[in-house]
Amino acid sequence: MGLLHPAVRELLGEAPEIGEDLEELTVSLLQSLIRNACVNCGDGSCEEVTNIRTLAAFFDKYGIKYQVYHPPHRPNRPSLIAEYHGGTGIGPRVMLGPGHVDVVPANEKAWDVPPFEARLVGGEVWGRGSLDMLNTVAAQAVAFACLATSRLPMRGTLIFCAVSDEEAGGADGAGFLMNEPKLRDIFRADYCMTEFGGATLPDRYNRPSRTYYHVSGEKGTATINVVCKGRPGHGSLPKSCDNALVKAAEVVRCLANYWSPTIITPEWRNIMAASDAPWIVRTCLTSAWFAPAIIRLLLLLGHPLGSAAHASTRLTLSPNHLTGTHKSNVVPGTAVVEVDGRLMPGQDKAYLIRQLERALGRRRMASGDYEIRIRHFFPATTSPVDTPLWKAMEKAGRMLVDGTTFVNGLLTGATDSRFFRHHCGAIAYGTSLFQPELTLDKLMKSIHGDNERISVASLGISVQYFVLTILYMLGAAEEAVTFRKVKAGKDGSLGEKLYISLN
Ligand SMILES: [Zn+2]
Known part of the structure; x- marks a missing residue:
């Protein structure tokens, strides 16, 4: 069972409505997503709708509202958005995502365990997508549910976004959403937290360090x-x-x-x-x-x-x-x-x-x-790092793993963040936080490779990293103790008033 970090517990004020064990919820959601086997072969036939349904069912359980959009000719390839306005809605739009729910094919014969059974072996969840990036989708969905059901006041809007078709270029997913003016307005974000960061740089003897690599741009x-x-x-x-x-x-x-x-x-x-x-x-x-x-x-x-x-x-x-x-x-x-x-x-x-x-x-x-x-x-897209989100990420990282420092790099590959940077000017980072033992080398070898897997402990850290980062970014963390004392009822009215006076 994963324990809630005292900092997360303190800022949430009371036990999360979705339960204390965010780690277990993340593991179980990740397993369902892997088992759906949304394999993208690049011919438009991938059925990401199965994973979107799984996420929708997860949100339904907690009464969280969401919207789903798909390209007119591709009902099998939808994208999902959910929003939480913890106050007036004035403030930045911060997205957990875009997280792609498709995965690349797996050569089953080369794997030690079947790639779509999501088995828990040796404290690790094995399966295609367990690092790229169903792990992050699961952790972000649980973090969103935890925060949205907490009904804490927030300055701005928290968004969860899951998309189709990243593995074949994103034309039916993030590309479609960002190229359609109406949808761009719905899915627009000022800040995005998406895939590829959160592993450590190895030292010269290939041992893990406490320097975490995050992506601030891509070629x-x-x-x-x-x-x-x-x-x-x-x-x-x-x-x-x-x-x-x-x-x-x-x-x-x-x-x-x-x-x-x-x-x-x-x-x-x-x-x-x-x-x-x-x-x-x-x-x-x-x-x-x-x-x-x-x-x-x-x-x-x-x-x-x-x-x-x-x-x-x-x-x-x-x-x-x-x-x-x-x-x-x-x-x-x-x-x-x-x-x-x-x-x-x-x-x-x-x-x-x-x-x-x-x-x-x-x-x-x-x-x-x-x-x-x-x-x-x-073209290449980059985001600056002298931003409130980067500061919040660093602070959350230091809180969860002792002695961490963050460093930003330019990804040589391409992810969906390019669409959000290019079309709506979003500041987008490839970020998460894993156990220090998961080095960038190991991550690179596992992604799209055989025997892709993630430790349960890394899932537990990453889900709390997203919760804590959002609380530092949108929840006015210094004032969070005050928030807890006068936290509003479920309608949020008192919290809203307090929120205005504090800001
Ligand atoms: Zn990916």
């Missing part, structure tokens, strides 16, 4: 087609043709070998400052001049810092898909290299094209046989 994304043109013909007379596939192979090699200019961001400096790597390594890795050489050395040694430093300090261009002909006796006249581009903050389409042209070389581009087509582009 932009681009999908580019490099179309290579040749002259088709019969495979039996290869020298009579101009094989486009051979040209495409050269493009692949050029892109794979290309290093775009080094950009040292404030986020990367923060990570290096908090890192336990030797001084000389940290110094070199924060110098645009020396970084490429030291990164090459780290890559040569197979050190994990090498690939992280490479991707965190530049635009990356990864040629990941190649199409030519499907017949072995035909020399293709056209071949297409699909490239996954990841952009640093401030880099636009023009920069991307310049870098692609540099990678492919002037001579090649001038030949007219190569064409660059940008199919998709979404």
Whole structure:
């Protein structure tokens, strides 16, 4: 049984209406979400509605109202929003979420336990989504229910939001909500707490530290087609043709070998400052001049810092898909290299094209046989950390795990927070709080990997982290003791008056 931290108990004033054992509630909700197996294969067929129904049933149990929206052609892919106004509604809109309820497929044969049975083994919940990110969805739903049923006065609006389709780009989930003006207004938030933070940075001996990594921004994304043109013909007379596939192979090699200019961001400096790597390594890795050489050395040694430093300090261009002909006796006249581009903050389409042209070389581009087509582009998004939410998160972290410090980084991947940052100007962090033993390395290996699992203790810490952060952020924590003494009845009237006088 998970004990409620004294700070949480104190600020809530009285035992939560949903029960004291937030940890157990989180475990049981997480298990239900895993068992629903909302696997997103990227073809629009994922039935996230099952997990949304589970969340709705959980809120129904406590009389919490919510709304559900889905794209017109996709009733199987809804998103859910619930709000708690603990006062006048004046103040920031703070979102627990967006939390995606879909998961990536699992290779059942490679797992030690079945991935969709959500078994409790060795104090851990095993299952696909247990770290990405049904754990956070469950913890945030329980935290929301705990706070909304407490009827404490709050300055602002607390929101819970669960969405579909993150694992395939979010077009039917957060992308849909943020691209529709009416829905954007309903789902808009000033602050978001979403996935990927809350693990610790390991020290140089790979031991857990008390420095917690949180995400304050993420790289932009681009999908580019490099179309290579040749002259088709019969495979039996290869020298009579101009094989486009051979040209495409050269493009692949050029892109794979290309290093775009080094950009040292404030986020990367923060990570290096908090890192336990030797001084000389940290110094070199924060110098645009020396970084490429030291990164090459780290890559040569197979050190994990090498690939992280490479991707965190530049635009990356990864040629990941190649199409030519499907017949072995035909020399293709056209071949297409699909490239996954990841952009640093401030880099636009023009920069991307310049870098692609540099990678492919002037001579090649001038030949007219190569064409660059940008199919998709979404810029990098970042949030500042000198905000009340960051302060509240740090305070909650210190309260729950002794000696913690927080550090913010730029995620090299993409999450739904980009839609909220880009379309409604939200300050969004990838955040949670796990046991210190869960290091960033371990988290990275587990997410989308085999044997994904989370300890029950981490779930207990994370649910209280969300409760405490919201109480510090919206509940005027210093005054919380006063709140408790004169806490209003269920209609909230007295609390509201008191709330106004305090603010
Ligand atoms: Zn995720």
